[in-house]
Amino acid sequence: MSANLSDGLQNGFSPDQRNGTKNGTILYNGEKRAHFLKRVFQIILEDGVEKGTDVNSKVVEFVHPEILEKLIDLSIPESVTPDDRLLELCRETIRYSVKTGHRRFFNQLYSGLDQYGLAGSWLTDTVNTSQYTYEVAPVFTLMENVVLKHMATLAGYQGFDGIFCPGGSISNLYGINLARYRMFPEIKEEGMHALPKMCLFTSKQGHYSIKKSTALLGIGLKYMIEVDCDETGQMDPVALEKAIVKAECEGLTPFFVNATAGTTVSGAYDPLETIADVCKRHNIWMHVDCCWGGGALLSRKYRHLLKGIELSDSMSWNPHKMMGAPLQCCAFLTKHEQDKCYDVSYDTGDKVIIINRLYILHGSRKKITRKTDKTKAKLDKRSSLVIPEKSPLRNCVLDHTSLPPEFESRRGHIFEGRFIFDFASLPLEAIQCGRKVDVFKIWLMWKAKGDLGFEQLMDNIFDNSRYLVEHLKITEGFKLVFRKPQCTNVCFWYIPICLRDQEETPDWWAKLGKVAPLIKEKMVLKGSLLVGYQPLDHRVNFFRMVISNAETTKEDMEFAIAEIDRLGRDIVV
């Protein structure tokens, strides 16, 4: 064996340097290592934090990928790289990265740089533990409970359980999985092979993670049904109900509706109360994806946007978006109360949520013939009474008789009378084993700011976006895509001089669609501002300016408008 113990780590804090220790403390190769940490910290502070948030510096120093690959020496060497070189690389990394904390960064749904959040995430990374048992993460485990409970209370959930996830996509995945389990508890052991085809619903403007999850969970993309939205991007509840009925008629089992509170592009809040009614009528799990728009819950002035969220079964809410926590910080919550079913209740890794809730499931007048004895026994035991449900659309379902024979039994109990089942044992298992500690930074921010502090920030974000809308209305060359945005996404076209005062023919629109990419390129190269653009349905490319940095001001709104005008007015398409 070539290496032996005394070799230690050449450049690390070798154990053999313990000779130079004071009272048993390992000084990281003496002063040198401590010095390295200090210098990196200094670089981060100067280049990343101070310069990165300075309005006079660039939001991005854009270089094309092929060139950047050569500018930064990416290669892995055979032996150690000296500290000075590493520090240089840190500097370069910061230099060519996008300054998402810059007040002129409006490109994504996250932005800003909160010093509490940053300090909290540094500390988390240094303590470097995993969020799975109380044993290895005592403080953080308790904090997770506190923060999730606080969030659940804000949403109006009476009971709750939840977990922090690596990204809102994973939170949505949890939601779908729980809903599927509620409908078919046998899925866990037996899989989907023997089950009837099931389907789920989301709006056309819902996030694409629902689609990814549908594929991952084995449900099949075909069975993700996209519901139409109105002009503002809100899901149309009538269209939803029609889609549900249509699916039932086709022999599918609808089990999940995803409502969005703050859509990614247009920032629309789906009408949660009405959707909850529809879900209740058809006995479907309602999940609210408020990853983006959930921040409004903190504001007395704007929380009405999420009216009805308390009626949902589960929700996902990302504090790393509107609330400005460092990435990743995403909560999944369900209102179904946890029943501590095992002793080690503080160990969140194998978290199990037992749901004790009276579930209204459709029952059958004829005997339920289920494929699984296990489930059948459960159903028989819990079915107790029949409640009549009146929905004008139900009749259409009841009249429908041409079901595929293999679903006769299953459909039977969906179409006819209703039973109440007390569905127990709905487990929310953490799908991760080790889990990064994401709670500390948001707990700390919340502790520092308090609810009232956060309310001010949310109000500021929303007020600024409203100000921006008003300003755009009166500025020549700008055309709003949505006249009255609900969340803080403000979408607009910029019309360069060459296209102004002309008839809006298809040809004109096609030309307008080329404007945003051209302005974007100029913007990126200049580095003065970062605003994203995209097409949506029949609408050609338009800018989406996202206000999610709590520290931006009205002046920043004015700057953005003036800058886009400067960059774009003379464009010829």
Next chain:
Amino acid sequence: MNVKDNTFVTPEGIEFLHKTHQMIIDDTLLKGTNIHHKTIDYKTPDQLQVAFDLSIDDKGLDYDRILDMFSSTIKHSLNTAHPRFFGQLYSGRQLESLTSSWVVEALNTNVHTYECGPVFTLTENYVIKKLTEKLGFLDGDGIFLPGGTMCNFCALHLARFAYDNNLREVGLCQSQKMIIFTSEAAHYSVKTGASFLGFGTDNVIFVDTDDSGRMIPRDLDDKIRETKEQGRVPLCVMATAGTTVLGAYDPLEELASICRNYNIWLHVDASWGGSVIFSDVHKHLMRGVENKYQIISFNIRADSVSISFHKLLGVQLQCSALMAKNKDVLRQSNAVDASYLFHEEKHYDISYDIGKKTMQCGRKADGYKLWVLWKAKGNDGLEKMVNKYFDIAKYFTERLAERREFKLVAPKVIPAIKRRMVEAGSLSISFQPLESKGYVNFFRIILNNPLTTRRDVDLILDEIDRLGNNL
């Protein structure tokens, strides 16, 4: 106007960051790794809830109070960098990786597009390229995912896609039964994955293991054959390189031959043991063959491999990657349209937008941390690190064999010692029974902390003896 006036991080804010930084160095890095300090100042959940003010109120707090909070957070947290922490599969502190994670946090961005994370997408691409080369996937691809479990999920997803890509469209309802093979010693995420992805845990078949915990190829072959005879579809084999408890490496070469024979997907969950690819001395373990001859062209005969670098290498949590031999399968199986992120009209080469390869949307820049560590240590440094851990483990095994009191312990003794250990805070080691092998509770010591020396290893034995000899 002065630059400082323009930043919205105020002078007080900067000072606060400075103080936080000082506290991190003093309390967690210096004190936290001091062998005279405890691995944890243990309190029960109830005690801790009293000692620590968790509540969130209407009004906020000032910087000084926040710093107090930090101090008590550190005080009551487990010191995973302590040289006497052997409790989990992650431990220690690599300074380069620590500082790189600070950089990542300060830059706070996603790696779904080049637009949002230019440096981070490039470093991730580069590291993935190096890793696929190390594994011998000449035309492979990969992605960093949040943890080994997600990697296993994604591997199952790939296996299903490779078997029949139409299943992504039509789902599993009314489909054939698909069977996943794994060993009884494999990580529980295989089962969780089977449940989540719609296969069902009943359709996970456990292959027997030998005394050292390795999957028995013959048994696998038998079970696959049986499955086929019953008209079910053998979908994939989830092999393990470094099992969670015993640290066993499945005999990959033989498993690969079987999988090729039946044409089924082979995934290697090398979350724990995969870092041996950095060591010429130990990388043969991954192939599951004896290192009889000099390996000239090393390659892993698997369809996908996942490795968690936050484990053996000590990169800051989370840092896990999934590598696939087929270049296109990740993108094809995960990509869906999201015009707001991945539109075609961008002014740069959009092949650098790597977000389409994952089931996530936003994703942290985990690959950057590995890149910095690797860059800092070089190939040599990582190799030495891996070799050192194996050396200490060997030494520990030898010492253990010399001491009679460490052979068999009664099942009740271990939990009792563990309790005393946590209360004393001198050591952190976990224990478990292993029923499949008929073992009662035993200690599992994980050696992957750069601070651990032979002396620490001796201390472990003395300390367990001291805590336990009067039971």
